[in-house]
Amino acid sequence: MNMTQCPQCNRQRKGEEYKCPKCDCFYSPLDEILAAEAAEIEKRSFTGRFKASKEASNFWGAVKKEYQRLENSSPYNITLIFAVIIMFIFTMTLSVI
Ligand SMILES: [Zn+2]
Secondary structure, X not given: OOOOEOOOOOOEOOOOOOEEOOOOEEOXXXXXXXXXXXXXXXXXXXXXXXXXXXXXXXXXXXXHHXXXXXXXXXXXXXXXXXXXXXXXHHHHHHHHO
């Protein structure tokens, strides 16, 4: 599978972008998975959650909700996040080789 060109318009891929900016199409199914994982990690990261809280109309309500969510998070959740991060790094390494 050719991952360096857009499957729709044959535009040459630039750097680490997942999607063709012209037709909003993923370069490969793997890129779709990677983009989803990157978005998920960003969402789960502190800055991502902080951004989401900031964007909420009720800022302190969102902070309180976030605090409760952290309090209720089980060790299973943390293991899952680590598994996703390790999988992401592993896939990135494979794509470089
Ligand atoms: Zn394209």
